[in-house]
Amino acid sequence: MNFRKLKNEANEVVNLAGVSWLPLHLLKDDGYRISDPLSLSNFDKWCLWKDPWPFHVCQGHVGDCWLMAALMTICRRTKLMEQVVPRKVYALETGLVQVRLLIDGQWQVIRVDSHIPSIDGIEQCVMMPKKQAWAAFIEKAFAKKEGSYGNLHGGYSNQAFSCLTGALTKVVQMHDEIDQDQLWEDMIKYYSAGFLITAATPSLKEGTEEWELYEKHTLDHRHVYGVLDFKEYQGHRLIQIGNPGITRWSGKFASMSNYRYEDFLHFGFMDQCLADLKIWWMELPDFCRFFQRIDVCHYREGWHEKRLRQRVNRKNGQDFQIIRIDVKEKCEMAIEVFAERCTWREVRF
Numbered sequence: 001m002n003f004r005k006l007k008n009e010a011n012e013v014v015n016l017a018g019v020s021w022l023p024l025h026l027l028k029d030d031g032y033r034i035s036d037p038l039s040l041s042n043f044d045k046w047c048l049w050k051d052p053w054p055f056h057v058c059q060g061h062v063g064d065c066w067l068m069a070a071l072m073t074i075c076r077r078t079k080l081m082e083q084v085v086p087r088k089v090y091a092l093e094t095g096l097v098q099v100r101l102l103i104d105g106q107w108q109v110i111r112v113d114s115h116i117p118s119i120d121g122i123e124q125c126v127m128m129p130k131k132q133a134w135a136a137f138i139e140k141a142f143a144k145k146e147g148s149y150g151n152l153h154g155g156y157s158n159q160a161f162s163c164l165t166g167a168l169t170k171v172v173q174m175h176d177e178i179d180q181d182q183l184w185e186d187m188i189k190y191y192s193a194g195f196l197i198t199a200a201t202p203s204l205k206e207g208t209e210e211w212e213l214y215e216k217h218t219l220d221h222r223h224v225y226g227v228l229d230f231k232e233y234q235g236h237r238l239i240q241i242g243n244p245g246i247t248r249w250s251g252k253f254a255s256m257s258n259y260r261y262e263d264f265l266h267f268g269f270m271d272q273c274l275a276d277l278k279i280w281w282m283e284l285p286d287f288c289r290f291f292q293r294i295d296v297c298h299y300r301e302g303w304h305e306k307r308l309r310q311r312v313n314r315k316n317g318q319d320f321q322i323i324r325i326d327v328k329e330k331c332e333m334a335i336e337v338f339a340e341r342c343t344w345r346e347v348r349f
Helices: 065-074 078-084 089-094 134-146 157-165 180-192 209-216 261-266 269-278 284-290
Strands: 005-007 013-015 020-023 096-103 106-113 115-119 169-173 196-200 224-233 236-242 279-283 293-297 336-338 346-348
Touching: 065 078, 065 134, 065 157, 065 196, 065 224, 078 096, 078 157, 096 134, 096 157, 106 134, 134 157, 157 169, 157 196, 157 293, 180 196, 180 224, 180 284, 236 284, 269 279, 279 284
Parallel strands: none
Antiparallel strands: 005 013, 020 115, 096 106, 169 293, 196 224, 196 293, 224 236, 236 279, 336 346
């Protein structure tokens, strides 16, 4: 896979000289891998994942925030994580990792080795705090599927959600006249149902008044964020946002504690730093003001699925065909139809 040329979030081609592919154990034990500078956790073994949190997803030089934001939303779902990157003892020892993705309507296992593109021993793709490699291997599997890391530049999280979960994704387009009360009610409903949510900011021209406003609030334009939690505080409706990057919202409620005190005490020093840098609260009116699009993945833990392939031969003059499905018991059902050999594209009903 090509990694020497790729595009960053600003859509600029980045040439990375001196890239080498190193196995995990040869990467440097840099500062962000240390859970606590006063402990010996720096010498922990590499693993696929162990108690991952959204702030462990740290985007690298690849412009794939759409994927990273989706990973921020799945990392606390243990069953889903086991489906995507199963923790098997032999995986890292043999240098091979299995990543399970939905491709063209069928589940496929993509095998990747444990060599990561790096410069001077520092990974250039998604970073790996606390020596957890799951996000880097998922990113590598997506890159293998698309032919290169550079081909991951640009997109929306519905692409990632489809591959990771197989579930339908609803897109909500934001606009000035949107009913905030209804939006809040809908998002609480989505969150309570266990759905996965991301939000994207618009693409802006540098130097414009709108661009300056985003810069003032240290919010990246043309970027996708994870939507992680909701709460009401003293009459304010707040949404917890996670940034795959490293800029932190500086608007209202930015200084509010991002996690419960008990959880924060459980975090090590580096986790506390990452949580403080990458996770924050934003009030609903600001959320509606700055975000352009919401992707809601209707993933439901415990649901069963059935997938099949069928050739549809339409006769001349036939505008449609009917497929009959016999359901023996009353249930809730979602039906999705994929067009074969159309990457990322599907017809939904």
